[in-house]
Amino acid sequence: MIVTTRQPVSTSERAVRTPAPAKRLVKGNEALALGAVAAGAECFFGYPITPQNEVPEILSYWMPKLGRVFLQAESEVASINMVYGAAAAGHRAMTSSSSPGISLMMEGLSYIAGARLPCVIANVMRGGPGLGNIAPSQGDYFQAVKGGGHGDYRCIVLAPWNVQEMYELPALAFDLAERYRMPAFVLTDAVLGSMLEPARVPLEFPPLVRREQDWTACGRGNRAHKNVVHSLYLDPEVLSAKCEELQATYRRAACEVRFDERLIDDAQVVVVAFGISARLALSAVSALRRRGEKFGLLRPITLFPFPSERLSALAKRVRGMMVFELNSGQMVEDVRLAANGACPVEFFGKMGGVLPPPEELVEVFSKRFAR
Amino acid sequence: MHSCADNLVTDTPDDEFECVAHRPNSMSDKPLHYCPGCTHGIIHRLVGEMVDEFGLLDRTVGICPVGCAVFAYEYFEFDSIEASHGRAPAVATAVKRADPRRFVFTYQGDGDLAAIGTAETVHAAARGERITVFFVNNGIYGMTGGQMAPTSLPGQKTTTSPGGRDPALTGHPIAVCEMLSTLPGVAFAARVPLTSPKNVNLARRYMRKAIRAQLENIGYGIVEFLSTCPVQWGLTPIAAMKHIDADVIKVYPPGVFVDRVPDARAAPVGAETDAGSST
Numbered sequence: 001m002i003v004t005t006r007q008p009v010s011t012s013e014r015a016v017r018t019p020a021p022a023k024r025l026v027k028g029n030e031a032l033a034l035g036a037v038a039a040g041a042e043c044f045f046g047y048p049i050t051p052q053n054e055v056p057e058i059l060s061y062w063m064p065k066l067g068r069v070f071l072q073a074e075s076e077v078a079s080i081n082m083v084y085g086a087a088a089a090g091h092r093a094m095t096s097s098s099s100p101g102i103s104l105m106m107e108g109l110s111y112i113a114g115a116r117l118p119c120v121i122a123n124v125m126r127g128g129p130g131l132g133n134i135a136p137s138q139g140d141y142f143q144a145v146k147g148g149g150h151g152d153y154r155c156i157v158l159a160p161w162n163v164q165e166m167y168e169l170p171a172l173a174f175d176l177a178e179r180y181r182m183p184a185f186v187l188t189d190a191v192l193g194s195m196l197e198p199a200r201v202p203l204e205f206p207p208l209v210r211r212e213q214d215w216t217a218c219g220r221g222n223r224a225h226k227n228v229v230h231s232l233y234l235d236p237e238v239l240s241a242k243c244e245e246l247q248a249t250y251r252r253a254a255c256e257v258r259f260d261e262r263l264i265d266d267a268q269v270v271v272v273a274f275g276i277s278a279r280l281a282l283s284a285v286s287a288l289r290r291r292g293e294k295f296g297l298l299r300p301i302t303l304f305p306f307p308s309e310r311l312s313a314l315a316k317r318v319r320g321m322m323v324f325e326l327n328s329g330q331m332v333e334d335v336r337l338a339a340n341g342a343c344p345v346e347f348f349g350k351m352g353g354v355l356p357p358p359e360e361l362v363e364v365f366s367k368r369f370a371r
Numbered sequence: 372m373h374s375c376a377d378n379l380v381t382d383t384p385d386d387e388f389e390c391v392a393h394r395p396n397s398m399s400d401k402p403l404h405y406c407p408g409c410t411h412g413i414i415h416r417l418v419g420e421m422v423d424e425f426g427l428l429d430r431t432v433g434i435c436p437v438g439c440a441v442f443a444y445e446y447f448e449f450d451s452i453e454a455s456h457g458r459a460p461a462v463a464t465a466v467k468r469a470d471p472r473r474f475v476f477t478y479q480g481d482g483d484l485a486a487i488g489t490a491e492t493v494h495a496a497a498r499g500e501r502i503t504v505f506f507v508n509n510g511i512y513g514m515t516g517g518q519m520a521p522t523s524l525p526g527q528k529t530t531t532s533p534g535g536r537d538p539a540l541t542g543h544p545i546a547v548c549e550m551l552s553t554l555p556g557v558a559f560a561a562r563v564p565l566t567s568p569k570n571v572n573l574a575r576r577y578m579r580k581a582i583r584a585q586l587e588n589i590g591y592g593i594v595e596f597l598s599t600c601p602v603q604w605g606l607t608p609i610a611a612m613k614h615i616d617a618d619v620i621k622v623y624p625p626g627v628f629v630d631r632v633p634d635a636r637a638a639p640v641g642a643e644t645d646a647g648s649s650t
Contacts, residue, residue: 045465069465071465071468074490074494075490077458077461077491078461078464079461081454081455082461082464082465084452084458084461085465086466089432089473091469108458115453216450217432218470219429219430219473220428220430221429221430222429226448226450228450228452228453229451229453230435230444230451230452231453232441232442
């Protein structure tokens with residue numbers, strides 16, 4: 001059951017859900033690209049990097065066909081600064097990349113956050129650090145959720161776990177980005193990007209809806225005053241106040257928490273996992289249930305804001321929590337903060353692109369919480 | 372083509388004095404923060420004059436740099452976006468492509484454009500982006516305290532080349548206009564020293580062409596201003612001007628390197644197109 005703390009769902013999200021065509025086999029990256037088009041992305045800027053290349057490839061066809069902007073930039077640095085420019089001028093702008101490319105965007109992302117611009121960045125995560133490999137990873141959780149670039153800022157972070165959500169979450173990302181004037185990530189990985197599965201992904205798109213905003217630097221037109229988009233405030237008191245505004249925005253965004261719970265009601269141990277890990281974890285949880293062991297799954301869909309309140313409440317009544325990630329333990333820190341010592345929080349992780357079979361997870365989960 | 376005289380206020384003031392010159396409407400009344408003898412003030416005014424002359428105030432988006440001109444947006448009345456160091460051409464590319472009815476220019480120094488932003492500069496030019504670049508080349512990092520730039524002259528003493536720039540160690544100056552002139556996307560490229568009223572008038576002519584390269588959908592336009600930095604050069608304002616005419620132009624010869632913009636028609640084309648911004 002997907003729990004949404006804020007109703008109603010965003011307008012663009014409704015748009016991508018209707019009309020729902022018949023299911024067809026769709027690749028994750030294709031769904032992500034078409035989801036961006038359906039979400040009303042006006043501009044896409046990107047640079048090739050595996051494993052997300054289908055995203056710019058598909059958008060290079062659709063965006064010009066629909067009279068929108070597609071541009072292959074000279075680098076990820078240029079890509080994110082193009083996103084900055086388009087967003088500053090009031091357009092729905094997006095880029096996609098994979099881990100090393102996202103690292104290159106961190107400076108620009110900090111400027112985007114500082115200037116309070118909405119935009120969407122998709123990270124189809126691969127193994128790291130360094131050049132790593134092109135296999136699935138969740139090693140960029142810290143980078144996406146905790147900031148990544150310089151200064152105190154946050155991004156909305158959404159984590160799909162199947163191809164259908166790869167299609168639907170870009171719309172939510174744009175809506176939340178605009179609602180709070182902050183950048184939003186769709187944080188996914190090499191498996192989800194490359195896998196084919198049945199999903200409802202139409203090839204017809206709603207017309208663009210222009211959203212007038214009073215702060216954009218789009219040319220004055222008939223406006224009586226100029227607009228300037230910037231993040232420079234030399235006076236410490238002024239910058240301090242601006243930073244407080246940002247933090248207040250992030251606190252307001254906490255109401256946008258979304259998560260997915262399975263077999264939680266009578267669970268004695270809650271497995272917490274996001275994205276592709278949550279699918280592996282659900283297989284393990286189901287197998288454990290068949291053995292009579294009362295495991296449940298909580299899958300955060302929003303990694304920022306994080307479902308801390310729900311986890312805190314659960315921590316008070318369960319025997320423990322089991323966090324599984326494709327990294328050395330990143331989200332587990334947030335789970336431990338939420339649990340705040342109310343129950344033990346165990347961690348199991350795999351790095352380098354290794355996906356453990358569900359049987360391995362069953363043994364690990366069971367052993368950690370053996371009576 | 373309009374001349375600067377078109378900007379003069381013709382209505383008679385209340386007192387007996389005749390107003391013969393005034394601030395361009397595209398500039399704010401905020402006092403400039405630039406050092407005495409710095410040419411940023413001249414270039415700001417020229418930009419303001421051009422936006423007035425072409426009637427572009429309502430559809431201009433200026434992309435401001437990091438460096439001494441980081442507050443350029445304070446001095447203009449049109450919309451502006453502050454870019455991170457070197458990335459103005461990427462920002463401008465997006466603003467222009469998202470709505471080609473806009474007039475989009477970047478205002479960049481030599482550290483911004485020719486060091487950290489070289490890739491963005493070259494690729495925006497290679498793509499023939501319909502943007503206009505105003506390039507302020509004073510051969511030094513002014514704001515950060517006078518460090519060596521890739522444009523510093525051989526032998527130039529800076530705070531990071533205290534013995535004088537040694538090309539064997541740090542290379543030779545980058546001649547941006549010459550480099551970009553090999554790219555078919557460039558419609559106009561010219562360099563001018565801002566050392567005399569005559570040269571300022573020449574700068575106006577170049578700027579008109581670089582702007583028309585964009586407005587008439589021909590290609591990328593750049594004007595490189597050989598500019599002063601008296602404070603970081605350790606020269607008086609007048610000596611700094613003389614230094615440009617005596618030494619700088621030997622390394623950076625003034626002139627037109629690319630001109631694919633037809634000669635001026637009776638009126639600037641921007642003045643007759645539909646006004647009003649896209650959004």
